[in-house]
Amino acid sequence: xxLCHQPSDLRIxxxxxxxIAVLALSCRVSLATEVQGYTEPIRTIEVASxxxxxxxxxxxxxxxxxxxxxxxxxxxxQVHLAQLEVAKQxxxxxxxxxxxxxxVELTSQRLKTLESxxxxxxxxxxxxxxxxxxxxxxxxxxRSVVEExxxxxxxxxxxxxxxxxxxxxxxxxxxxTELHKEPGEFVAxxxxxxVTLVQLDTLLANFSLxxxxxxxxxxxxxxxxxxxxxxxxxxxxVHFISPVTDAESGTVLVKIAISNPDGTLRSxxxxxxxxxx
Numbered sequence: 001x002x003l004c005h006q007p008s009d010l011r012i013x014x015x016x017x018x019x020i021a022v023l024a025l026s027c028r029v030s031l032a033t034e035v036q037g038y039t040e041p042i043r044t045i046e047v048a049s050x051x052x053x054x055x056x057x058x059x060x061x062x063x064x065x066x067x068x069x070x071x072x073x074x075x076x077x078q079v080h081l082a083q084l085e086v087a088k089q090x091x092x093x094x095x096x097x098x099x100x101x102x103x104v105e106l107t108s109q110r111l112k113t114l115e116s117x118x119x120x121x122x123x124x125x126x127x128x129x130x131x132x133x134x135x136x137x138x139x140x141x142x143r144s145v146v147e148e149x150x151x152x153x154x155x156x157x158x159x160x161x162x163x164x165x166x167x168x169x170x171x172x173x174x175x176x177t178e179l180h181k182e183p184g185e186f187v188a189x190x191x192x193x194x195v196t197l198v199q200l201d202t203l204l205a206n207f208s209l210x211x212x213x214x215x216x217x218x219x220x221x222x223x224x225x226x227x228x229x230x231x232x233x234x235x236x237x238v239h240f241i242s243p244v245t246d247a248e249s250g251t252v253l254v255k256i257a258i259s260n261p262d263g264t265l266r267s268x269x270x271x272x273x274x275x276x277x
Contacts, residue, residue: 032274037207039258039269041198045172048192050165051075055181060195062179066170072195075166075187084163087156097149100142107135174199198267203258204239205271208251213275214241223256225271234258234265 053075060072111131117123178196181187187194205225209217217223221238239257246252256273258265 214252
């Protein structure tokens with residue numbers, strides 16, 4: 001029976017360089033952890049009405065894109081229109097003002113005439129004093145009428161401003177996501193919200209990171225995000241790192257801003273970032 005002998009000069013062959021590179025890359029990747037987060041609008045605004053009243057007309061629809069200062073909703077203003085018209089008529093009623101000015105002019109001329117006659121000895125002192133008093137009263141009456149006219153002007157301006165506030169405008173450009181009121185419904189002081197607007201031109205991606213992971217980031221730092229649904233890799237900027245660690249989970253909230261001018265990225269989308277272990 002013959003025994004098989006292994007060659008004594010058996011050598012270990014070196015691994016191919018490509019395989020070494022792949023193994024090295026795998027080791028580096030294994031040192032990184034993927035953290036999942038989600039996106040949200042950079043701003044969500046509950047647009048509220050300063051005025052109370054019944055909704056006359058809703059001027060936008062759900063999902064509509066609106067521009068800053070665009071009208072969103074109009075309250076019924078019939079009573080306010082009537083009050084405004086009355087205030088306008090009172091403001092423009094200048095009959096009393098004309099009469100007061102005429103009285104000042106008349107008493108002024110009479111006083112000047114009596115002063116001239118008094119110098120020549122043809123008017124009594126009592127008459128001159130009475131004319132001076134009448135002139136003073138006329139001046140005071142004119143001032144009172146002017147003040148009243150100014151009060152009416154201010155009241156008209158107040159009602160005009162109130163009328164303008166009964167049309168609710170968009171405080172910023174955004175998208176209407178919810179309508180809280182319909183025509184015929186009442187806007188009350190304790191429930192003034194009428195429309196929800198969101199700004200999606202910039203999104204915030206929220207991540208809950210462990211302390212050592214959060215310490216790898218700084219505000220303003222650029223970072224890549226991967227979106228699972230689309231497979232996109234998009235650059236973002238660290239917008240906020242919470243100074244507080246959640247006591248229950250031991251995590252730190254980090255927000256990353258993502259530019260979204262064309263609105264292709266959806267709010268609520270899942271995304272991931274890679275951080276070192």
